[in-house]
Amino acid sequence: MMDADKAVPGATAVLADFAAGLTFEDLPKDVVDHLKLAVLDGLACCLHGATLPWTRMVADLVDHDGGTPEASLIGMLRMVPVANAVLVNATAGHAFEMDDIHRDAITHPNSIAVPVALNMGERLLGTRRAGVPGSLVLTAMAAGYEVACRVGSAAGTDLLLRGFHPQGTVGPLVAAATAARMMGLDAAATAHALGIAGSLGAGLMAAQEGAMVKRLHSGRAAEAGVRGAELAAKGFTGISDMVEAEYGGFLSAFAGKINIDRAVQGLMPGQDMQWEVLRTGFKPHAMVTSIHGALDALRAVMTDNNLAAGDIARITAYVSHPTYVHCAWPYKAQGITAAQMNLYYGLTMIALDGEAFTAQFTEDRIKAPEVLAFIDRIDAEVDPAIEAEGPGARHMARVTVVTTDGRTLSHTERNRRGSPENPVSAADLDRKYNALAVPVLGEAKAAKVKDFVAELDTVEDIRPLMNLLTA
Structure with a gap:
């Protein structure tokens, strides 16, 4: 230039x-x-x-x-x-x-x-x-x-x-x-x-x-x-x-x-x-981008194995160090902003509601007893393998689910849905636009x-x- x-x-x-x-x-x-x-x-x-x-x-x-x-x-x-x-x-x-x-x-x-x-x-x-x-x-x-x-x-x-x-x-x-x-x-x-x-x-x-x-x-x-x-x-x-x-x-x-x-x-x-x-x-998702890979990975595990929230005994999310520092702090229902930035809350919404959009972020929902109880089933760790891939893998995540019947299921999401490498469809963007713009x-x-x-x-x-x- x-x-x-x-x-x-x-x-x-x-x-x-x-x-x-x-x-x-x-x-x-x-x-x-x-x-x-x-x-x-x-x-x-x-x-x-x-x-x-x-x-x-x-x-x-x-x-x-x-x-x-x-x-x-x-x-x-x-x-x-x-x-x-x-x-x-x-x-x-x-x-x-x-x-x-x-x-x-x-x-x-x-x-x-x-x-x-x-x-x-x-x-x-x-x-x-x-x-x-x-x-x-x-x-x-x-x-x-x-x-x-x-x-x-x-x-x-x-x-x-x-x-x-x-x-x-x-x-x-x-x-x-x-x-x-x-x-x-x-x-x-x-x-x-x-x-x-x-x-x-x-x-x-x-x-x-x-x-x-x-x-x-x-x-x-x-x-x-x-x-x-x-x-x-x-x-x-x-x-x-x-x-x-x-x-x-x-x-x-x-x-x-x-x-x-x-x-x-x-x-x-x-x-x-x-x-x-x-x-x-x-x-x-109406949440911090750093955790979208983990949300997508959990959704994939649940969809691929026909799981409901009641089938899940434990969830472990393996993420990058920046994502862990940014988003894996203890959830305390501090407010809507905190819920949208928190890995544990996001995974809970995918498990319980199947999505993390506008309806999942109300004052009542972020402190609901069933939400706080499910969060206790979730752990997060820094994944050395993801860290070894460098800054370009910052949004990558691997999620492991242990079911109530003893199975261990896992999915790795390299590129979150909506990223340039894994773009959302025009229909997805249209739905998002309508959901946000039409009520106004x-x-x-x-x-x-x-x-x-x-x-x-x-x-x-x-x-x-x-x-x-x-x-």
Whole structure:
């Protein structure tokens, strides 16, 4: 993506140059098709999230602040300033653990990129006579995905294991690159947008054990990225070597290592472009992605052997070390957030209910006596064989079930359902969309949104979509 005869700049500059120069014509068809699915999935997550109490609290706060009504709150009947809109909408997108996931970056790009691109598009509609085409939205989203997922992958599990939440730390880069591209910032201004947003990232993983604030990390990331782009457009400066700085840079501070090669992979002279968009998968379970392999493995054991929950005496889940640290802590019914992040609760839902979706995460269900009793049948261990396969096997899981009649049954799930290697079907995504969007919009509006997004790459103006999304 760079000329070979030019001096090699730092990683931050390389990423900014890529994002600023990206055009819709650069996007291969499979990338465009995936991004349209990411938009539909992201909107479904935002719509469902808009109904939840933690999102409503943030929306109430924003309403109290007032300001210029320039961007929509998705699933709500009002408009607010754009930075406040993305704060609410990206909180909603991450509000129920159903947004997409880039495994190596440990980041959920669509819950940030979708509202940022659409809300920034609304601001553009208010400042110019021409419409905002869907192709610009998709291009800006691609910039956000490609920049942030490279940096997040360079940080890898080290960032997570040091206690930082990738959505709150990597997420601002999704938002900054997306917003900068929507605004048409040049490479220098985009670098400053990234340098500002990267300095504002935050989020502690202890939030997963019951705190609503985990959801807010995504909203704050979106707000930081938009603010970074807005300030950069005014000439405000950020950290010029934010990604690669040896002291206090993103990689050195959050990950304790500086993996520049991964941060700019595919963007240097002589390298083949590898689209991070296509390394992003969708989530069929409303739970942390790290345990989806274990959930799928248990479901396979039960289905293949015609087992019911009453047939199970013991379950042992063998997982990677990052998954064990992240998700295998003692379950105490601390709240819905904790239930969605907990391996033992997830396996219990598969055993008892056959799924882990919206109905499995209510205040009554997460503390039901039969749930707490079944959790006592489950153990988890770090599997040395999975660890030996390296970071790429982080989501791999092996589940062993001992039945009440003495049989020992096992299944290994290398690639979770919904991953790029084991994608969910179009029908599965359609069911997920309908389950989340129809209760908010109604069948007619939800169908119109779906039809509009299917043609997003060709529409001349996003205004009809935004009108549909204000329920």
